[in-house]
Amino acid sequence: MTPPALAVIVPVLNASRYVSKLASSFRQRHLSSQQVFILDSVSQDGSPELWQGCGFGVRAIDRNTFDHGGTRNLGARLATEQGAEILVFMTQDAIPADDRWLEELTAPIVSGQAVATFARQLPRPEASLLEQFSRYFNYPGHSRRRTEADIPELGVKAFFFSNVCSAVRADVFWEVGGFPEHIIMNEDMTLAAKLLRAGHAIEYVAGAQVVHSHDYTLAQQFRRNFDVGAFFAGAGSELAGAKVGGEGLRFVREQLRYVVRHRRADLIPLVIAEAAAKFSAFQLGKRHHLLPVPLKKKLSMHSYHWDQKEKK
Structure with a gap:
C-alpha cells in the first residue's frame, strides 16, 4: 500500500x-x-x-x-x-x-x-x-x-x-x-x-x-493571556462548552505541588504572580471591546493584529 x-x-x-x-x-x-x-x-x-x-x-x-x-x-x-x-x-x-x-x-x-x-x-x-x-x-x-x-x-x-x-x-x-x-x-x-x-x-x-518551550517574563505572560482572552471573547459556537476557569486552577495547583516537590519553595511567589497576571490579563482581554486600539496594542503580544483590524 x-x-x-x-x-x-x-x-x-x-x-x-x-x-x-x-x-x-x-x-x-x-x-x-x-x-x-x-x-x-x-x-x-x-x-x-x-x-x-x-x-x-x-x-x-x-x-x-x-x-x-x-x-x-x-x-x-x-x-x-x-x-x-x-x-x-x-x-x-x-x-x-x-x-x-x-x-x-x-x-x-x-x-x-x-x-x-x-x-x-x-x-x-x-x-x-x-x-x-x-x-x-x-x-x-x-x-x-x-x-x-x-x-x-x-x-x-x-x-x-x-x-x-x-x-x-x-x-x-x-x-x-x-x-x-x-x-x-x-x-x-x-x-x-x-x-x-x-x-x-x-x-x-x-x-x-x-x-519546544518559551520562558516568558511576567510582562510577556500578561500580553499573551490578554490575547487569549480576546480570542475567547470572539470565539464562535464551535467552542461552546469550553470552560476555562477550572483548568487554570488545576494548572496552578499542580504547579505549586511541582515546585515544592523539587524543593523550590522560593518559586511560590512567582507562581502566584504568574497566575495573577494570567487571570487579570485574560479577563481584560475578554473585555477588549471596551478599550481603545492604542491601549490594546500595548497590552497585546500580537499587536499587529489590531492594526489589521483597523484596516478593515
Whole structure:
C-alpha cells in the first residue's frame, strides 16, 4: 500500500538559528523541496538563503499581511495543489526530538483512527523549572484520542491542539474550511473544535516529540493571556462548552505541588504572580471591546493584529 503524500508547512521569520537542525530533520525523513513549504515574512537575518542552501525553496510573503490562520491556509493550498493528502504544520523553533517524529505523528491519520494529530512538546534543556512543568502538564507522556463526546468531561482541554507540530488530513481540512482567518491566535484550537463538531476524532500523539518551550517574563505572560482572552471573547459556537476557569486552577495547583516537590519553595511567589497576571490579563482581554486600539496594542503580544483590524 502506497503511503499518502504529505507536505510540511512552516511559517518563518528570522529563523536562522533553527534552520540547520530543522532542515537536517526534513532531509532525514527524505522530504523533498516539493514537500516542504517555507513561508517567510521577509526575514532580514539571512535565513532565506540558509533554507535555499539546504535545498528548500522559500516563498516570501508580506510581513504586514501575516495571519496565523491565513498564512497557514496559503501553505495548505500550495501543498494541496502539489497533491498532498496529509498537511503537517510546524513552527520554526520546533526541533524534532528523534527520527521517528513524522511517522508517529501521521500514523493515526494513515490508519484512519483520527483525522488530525499533534505532537508532544518537550522543554528545552535550559528551560526554567516553571516552563518544564508547563510542558509536562500540557503534553503528558500518554496519548489520547478525543471526540465531541469528550467535551463535557474535558471542557476546553477537548479542543487543545497545537500547530507547533500537527498534522491534518487534507480533504477534511478543507471540508471544515481550513483555519479561521483574522483571529488573534488559537487558530489551531478553533480548527480542532470544528473537526470535533463535524464528528471527527483528533489525537494527541505522545510518541511524536519535538523540543519546544518559551520562558516568558511576567510582562510577556500578561500580553499573551490578554490575547487569549480576546480570542475567547470572539470565539464562535464551535467552542461552546469550553470552560476555562477550572483548568487554570488545576494548572496552578499542580504547579505549586511541582515546585515544592523539587524543593523550590522560593518559586511560590512567582507562581502566584504568574497566575495573577494570567487571570487579570485574560479577563481584560475578554473585555477588549471596551478599550481603545492604542491601549490594546500595548497590552497585546500580537499587536499587529489590531492594526489589521483597523484596516478593515
